[in-house]
Amino acid sequence: xxxxxxxxxxxxxxxxxxxxxxxxxxxxxxxxxxxxxxxxxxxxxxxxxxxxxxxxxxxxxxxxxxxxxxxxxxxxxxxxxxxxxxxxxxxxxxxxxxxxxxxxxxxxxxxxxxxxxxxxxxxxxxxxxxxxxxxxxxxxxxxxxxxxxxxxxxxxxxxxxxxxxxxxxxxxxxxxxxxxxxxxxxxxxxxxxxxxxxxxxxxxxxxxxxxxxxxxxxxxxxxxxxxxxxxxx
Amino acid sequence: xxxxxxxxxxxxxxxxxxxxxxxxxxxxxxxxxxxxxxxxxxxxxxxxxxxxxxxxxxxxxxxxxxxxxxxxxxxxxxxxxxxxxxxxxxxxxxxxxxxxxxxxxxxxxxxxxxxxxxxxxxxxxxxxxxxxxxxxxxxxxxxxxxxxxxxxxxxxxxxxxxxxxxxxxxxxxxxxxxxxxxxxxxxxxxxxxxxxxxxxxxxxxxxxxxxxxxxxxxxxxxxxxxxxxxxxxxxxxxxxxxxxxxxxxxxxxxxxxxxxxxxxxxxxxxxxxxxxxxxxxxxxxxxxxxxxxxxxxxxxxxxxxxxxxxxxxxxxxxxxxx
Numbered sequence: 001x002x003x004x005x006x007x008x009x010x011x012x013x014x015x016x017x018x019x020x021x022x023x024x025x026x027x028x029x030x031x032x033x034x035x036x037x038x039x040x041x042x043x044x045x046x047x048x049x050x051x052x053x054x055x056x057x058x059x060x061x062x063x064x065x066x067x068x069x070x071x072x073x074x075x076x077x078x079x080x081x082x083x084x085x086x087x088x089x090x091x092x093x094x095x096x097x098x099x100x101x102x103x104x105x106x107x108x109x110x111x112x113x114x115x116x117x118x119x120x121x122x123x124x125x126x127x128x129x130x131x132x133x134x135x136x137x138x139x140x141x142x143x144x145x146x147x148x149x150x151x152x153x154x155x156x157x158x159x160x161x162x163x164x165x166x167x168x169x170x171x172x173x174x175x176x177x178x179x180x181x182x183x184x185x186x187x188x189x190x191x192x193x194x195x196x197x198x199x200x201x202x203x204x205x206x207x208x209x210x211x212x213x214x215x216x217x218x219x220x221x222x223x224x225x226x227x228x229x230x231x232x233x
Numbered sequence: 234x235x236x237x238x239x240x241x242x243x244x245x246x247x248x249x250x251x252x253x254x255x256x257x258x259x260x261x262x263x264x265x266x267x268x269x270x271x272x273x274x275x276x277x278x279x280x281x282x283x284x285x286x287x288x289x290x291x292x293x294x295x296x297x298x299x300x301x302x303x304x305x306x307x308x309x310x311x312x313x314x315x316x317x318x319x320x321x322x323x324x325x326x327x328x329x330x331x332x333x334x335x336x337x338x339x340x341x342x343x344x345x346x347x348x349x350x351x352x353x354x355x356x357x358x359x360x361x362x363x364x365x366x367x368x369x370x371x372x373x374x375x376x377x378x379x380x381x382x383x384x385x386x387x388x389x390x391x392x393x394x395x396x397x398x399x400x401x402x403x404x405x406x407x408x409x410x411x412x413x414x415x416x417x418x419x420x421x422x423x424x425x426x427x428x429x430x431x432x433x434x435x436x437x438x439x440x441x442x443x444x445x446x447x448x449x450x451x452x453x454x455x456x457x458x459x460x461x462x463x464x465x466x467x468x469x470x471x472x473x474x475x476x477x478x479x480x481x482x483x484x485x486x487x488x489x490x491x492x493x494x495x496x497x498x499x500x501x502x503x504x505x506x507x508x509x510x511x512x513x514x515x516x517x518x519x520x521x522x523x524x525x526x527x528x529x530x531x532x533x534x535x536x537x538x539x540x541x542x543x544x545x546x547x548x549x550x551x552x553x554x555x
Binding site: 003004006007010011014019020021022024025027028031032034035036037040042043044045046047048049050051052053054055056057058059060061062063064065066067068069070071072073074075076077078080081108109110111112113114115116117118119120121122124140144145147148149150151152154155156159160163169170171173174177178181182184186187190191192193194195197198201202205206209 | 468514553
């Protein structure tokens with residue numbers, strides 16, 4: 001029972017808004033020691049965990065070239081480009097991005113799109129550009145909302161697209177775990193097929209919310225415009 | 234054969250170069266702590282190669298990871314003021330270069346695509362050109378290197394320190410969030426070694442009444458959702474909840490279709506990933522990348538979708554898996 005303290009440490013650390021690194025590090029050390037691991041073994045676990053999960057951080061490799069292009073106005077150019085397509089509103093553009101992200105992920109092409117390589121330099125400025133064309137300069141809150149939804153389109157598309165592909169990590173994790181633990185034989189293809197209904201729901205739900213974003217933005221812009229700016233005292 | 238480790242070294246080298254720039258950056262009030270954090274991260278990326286193939290002890294790397302967590306967690310890291318172009322210069326440059334600017338940016342996805350579809354199948358002298366199982370990483374890595382070469386030629390940029398400096402401010406703004414996903418991977422391992430899964434199973438079997446199929450479906454899906462929120466990813470939650478409810482109750486006792494139960498259960502976990510700051514690489518790092526004031530912005534945008542999809546998963550599993 002006592003090993004569950006680690007879960008409790010995470011939940012409490014979360015609730016009291018401690019720095020997540022300290023929470024997770026503390027929870028790991030506590031659980032390891034309570035679970036009977038030697039301090040040396042706990043240290044080794046942190047080292048092995050870091051070494052085997054380096055692929056999560058590989059996106060850093062894109063940052064120098066993205067940063068360089070941004071110095072020369074990549075985001076500005078993305079905004080200019082989108083303003084030529086009048087019918088492409090923020091919502092429609094992001095829904096299209098969601099669809100593309102989901103389709104490519106379903107084909108196993110996970111790293112073709114991503115937060116560092118496509119959302120920051122291209123998708124977010126384009127979504128903003130489309131909103132600016134419609135509403136003029138955006139209030140800060142509205143700009144944040146547009147950017148947040150651009151990030152959400154990438155996440156939802158990836159999460160609910162990738163499982164349709166056979167050789168993706170989560171499918172292999174399921175077959176690996178079940179086949180060794182329960183001595184059975186699951187086919188990746190069956191698992192991938194059962195990811196399709198949820199994938200369609202994700203496209204419908206988030207796609208609809210993205211399309212509705214245009215109305216939400218219009219209302220938010222109107223609200224801020226009503227307020228007197230820098231009222232005299 | 235092109236190996237994934239080469240690109241981990243390249244990432245390590247980028248971190249080390251940036252750490253050197255940070256050390257001399259007097260605009261950063263905490264430049265020593267910042268340089269130590271990123272420097273250790275860079276060294277860890279290189280040393281990790283030998284830990285991964287078990288030819289070097291993992292303990293020093295573990296100690297370094299905890300030092301990094303302490304440096305960032307107790308606020309010894311900071312950020313400097315980036316030397317970059319003004320908005321006016323950028324607008325002028327965008328007008329001058331026009332859509333040529335997209336060429337290097339699109340080189341990354343195009344090369345990644347070519348690697349994943351074409352180069353993957355090529356072999357040279359009986360060896361595959363790309364290391365098997367790492368094609369995604371390699372596509373991204375090769376794409377970025379090619380894109381950087383194209384960009385530097387196109388922009389007539391001669392100094393390699395310029396792109397490194399340009400990428401640095403993005404890294405500094407991410408700070409601690411960069412390390413969290415890798416730290417969480419460790420927590421998952423420690424939890425399973427220490428037997429957290431068995432405890433959760435004991436509790437759920439004690440609480441769950443016999444033969445209430447729909448309740449069991451809800452417990453499995455919501456359990457995946459909640460455990461994913463705590464652990465930051467569905468992969469750590471899956472063995473725990475599947476051993477507790479998914480396999481013994483839903484598959485064995487209620488004769489559910491195993492692929493349907495497990496695939497949909499995993500997707501219920503992904504709904505949790507959409508709403509947890511623990512999944513820093515998906516939720517917090519993008520907030521930093523997009524320079525949001527509210528680091529929970531993406532989570533707020535995703536919350537209604539996540540709850541709706543959790544409901545969809547429960548309904549789909551109840552209707553079709555039994």
